[in-house]
Amino acid sequence: MWDHINKALGDGVRRVLQGVVDFLPGLVILLLALVCASMVAWMVSRLTRAVLRWIKFDKRMEALGFDGLADWSPQRSPTLLVAKIAWWLIIMFGLLVGLAGFAADLAAKIVMQSLAYLPNLLVALALLAIGNLLARFLARGALIGAVNLQIRSAQLVSLVVKWLVLVITAAMVLDHMHIGGGIVKLAFAILFGGVVLALALVVGLGWKDLVSRIGSKPTTEQPKDESSTLHRL
């Protein structure tokens, strides 16, 4: 009986030691991969930062109309944002390599799923960028137009236009990334409907006098005013 106990104990210890022996190389590989990735990431990050500063990336982005990028960047510097992204991409790559040391199947699965999701992610990013640009463009146009129409709340008009476009963009991005499912669409429909109703009320109430005047021609000739002379060539 002692023989059996000794054998079972020996087998157990062997299995545990075998497990530890099997696990240790993977752990070492993971740590090694992370250390190497960190070093490479640090170097690439520094290099990216230096190159982007040399080409005045921040100023160029601002000149190209991407100044909103600064709002999303650490220390309001798109250069740092790009450097951080590069850093994290390499760290993720190192992590994947390390995981492959543990279980090749798991890493392959993660890679395949990530690659399958990548197009959605890229399109969503493109949508986000275009939506952001469009929102800023339309908001500026609305602001200038509202000022020229002597609307006192010009900034409010501009803000409404901007957020309307951003909300539509966000809904499209989330839909494209399959996040939230039907809830996003429902929330968007409710929000959009509410905004349109509010705008209809605002326009309707604000312009009721104007609408009532349409169709009724003035009985006497109106005196000339600024509007008829200021833009005559």
Added chain:
Amino acid sequence: MPDGTTLSPAVLERIASLKTTDIAIGIATYNNADTAGQVVETVQAALRDPLAGQRGVIINADGGSTDGTAEKIVGYDAEDAPILHLSYPVLPGQKLAVPDHDVPDKARAVKSILRVAQQLQAKVCVVLAANLRGATPAAVSALARPVLDDQFDFVAPYYTRHRFDGLVTSGLIYPLLRSLYGKRIRQPMGGDFAISAALAAHYLLPSVWGADKGRIGADLWMVTEALNRGFKLCQARVGAMSHVARESSPDLSTTLAQVLTEVFDLTVRDVSIWQRLRGSETMPILGVAQEAPPAAVVLDPKKLIESFCLGHKNLQPVWGVVLPPATMLVLKRMAAGQNGAFSFPDQTWVRTVFDFALGYRLRTMNRDHLLRAFTPLYLAWAASFATEMQEARAEEVEHRLEALCLAFEAEKPYLISRWRWPDRFNP
């Protein structure tokens, strides 16, 4: 015609039967049934009296009127003043962008008029707007005579106007073009002018009148082309003629954007010419001076200042993209009312215009946004001018405008410096 202008067989037959003429008078129309008939009557009267002895042909180029303008004009056809009717195709988008006193794709209308005038071997081609009010036979003659008698190539109109009428030209277009091209043409975008046969032939050269002339207005391009090529220009006093605004005329910011687009496009195109020019020289003004019409326009500076303050409150981030800090500081003081009576200093106004021209060239933002954001600044200048000139006599107003023009000329080195080194020279 190769550029889409169509001549009906009847017109071709008419050209063949007329063979030649001395004066061709072109009238570009687009839904001008209210005024076009009167303009044609005036032209016919001019051909019968002040221009008697000269054979004349009226050429009507219509941009697709739907109110019976063309039929109305053809109804005036007479043996001593025959009328040729042309139609040219206009794209829907061009109809949407019709400026205040203009016709859609006016460049094409003028080109077709010049072509017919050339076929008829006309010595002079007078082009008149169809929405003229107050035109007289003497005014038509005043435009044609300098070409017929004094061998001028381009005759620009010199209107007699109320001091607050045509402020876009008085305070912006005239001083700017004068400082750029060094020639004092008071109404470079008048819409009524006369052209000699030699200049018409030059315009019609394929290398000159290319595809890029399809802009909203052709007037300014024609003036600058004549100036750049050394043709003889003069101005003719045509009295108190004015252009009737359409009921659906565009708003101020649209008009300003259209006009400034044209001016700034020319500024960009002719940079090698205007950078070499300094000062300005007078252009002959022919005819007898007339008194300005009685005060018919009242400008309320208070409303204009309010518009500027609203713009200043909301558009600072937009203006700040093109205007340097020194200008922004002056604007801030103006909006805060720190200078006593509201006043837009000449130097600041001139630099503002130049900085917007530079912003247009550099495309620092969408050009339409940029030009529309200029509107409150123009209103500020108009308010300042109206405040200062409310009680002024005609001569005082002219002196004031002359001082403004000299400020434009004095500040030209600023424009040149900023144009050459937009990043380095930013006071």
